[in-house]
Amino acid sequence: LAKTTQPISMDSYEGQEVNITCSHNNIATNDYITWYQQFPSQGPRFIIQGYKTKVTNEVASLFIPADRKSSTLSLPRVSLSDTAVYYCLVGGYTGGFKTIFGAGTRLFVKA
Amino acid sequence: DGGITQSPKYLFRKEGQNVTLSCEQNLNHDAMYWYRQDPGQGLRLIYYSQIVNDFQKGDIAEGYSVSREKKESFPLTVTSAQKNPTAFYLCASSAALQGLSPLHFGNGTRLTVT
Numbered sequence: 001l002a003k004t005t006q007p008i009s010m011d012s013y014e015g016q017e018v019n020i021t022c023s024h025n026n027i028a029t030n031d032y033i034t035w036y037q038q039f040p041s042q043g044p045r046f047i048i049q050g051y052k053t054k055v056t057n058e059v060a061s062l063f064i065p066a067d068r069k070s071s072t073l074s075l076p077r078v079s080l081s082d083t084a085v086y087y088c089l090v091g092g093y094t095g096g097f098k099t100i101f102g103a104g105t106r107l108f109v110k111a
Numbered sequence: 112d113g114g115i116t117q118s119p120k121y122l123f124r125k126e127g128q129n130v131t132l133s134c135e136q137n138l139n140h141d142a143m144y145w146y147r148q149d150p151g152q153g154l155r156l157i158y159y160s161q162i163v164n165d166f167q168k169g170d171i172a173e174g175y176s177v178s179r180e181k182k183e184s185f186p187l188t189v190t191s192a193q194k195n196p197t198a199f200y201l202c203a204s205s206a207a208l209q210g211l212s213p214l215h216f217g218n219g220t221r222l223t224v225t
Contacts, residue, residue, distance in 0.1 A: 034213060043115070043201050043216025044154070087153060089214075101146075101153040
């Protein structure tokens with residue numbers, strides 16, 4: 001099972017770029033890496049997903065090195081509304097379905 | 112709008128009672144999931160279903176039961192055998208098994224058992 005490790009919390013200021021790294025040393029060949037954002041008393045919301053190298057969408061970028069043992073979520077120019085918990089998820093169907101949510105990183109964006 | 116609907120948002124029960132949490136999706140997704148979230152912690156998988164009339168235990172299935180009689184519905188019953196039922200319960204769906212397509216979550220049901 002690919003367990004994940006993320007920083008417990010991070011602080012940033014509005015307008016800065018924020019990078020959150022997730023470690024997943026035991027990632028399996030079929031596993032994808034997915035990041036979610038969660039606000040209090042709401043369900044998580046999908047941000048971005050990737051398998052290798054770099055993926056970019058309108059809200060974030062995901063960097064995955066060749067060995068895939070870690071990944072970095074990059075949020076450009078954060079705002080106060082980006083204050084949330086960010087989860088790194090590693091999962092896939094590898095002969096037995098398991099899913100591992102990281103403990104999450106609490107990002108606090110200050111004015 | 113397509114999405115996941117969980118009801119009720121808040122639920123209170125007495126210890127020893129079974130309670131069923133509703134989850135409905137209109138996304139035409141095959142796979143559905145139930146997660147439990149405790150304060151300050153991540154999500155843990157309770158049950159998942161790949162297709163109608165089939166479901167599998169997740170990491171913490173003890174004390175819970177599910178059914179999948181219809182594609183759009185995946186109710187979760189928290190039984191009296193669940194030792195610590197008070198938690199935030201999240202239902203999700205995906206077009207295919209997780210890892211191949213993103214999860215879509217509902218906004219949760221907060222269950223309090225006293």
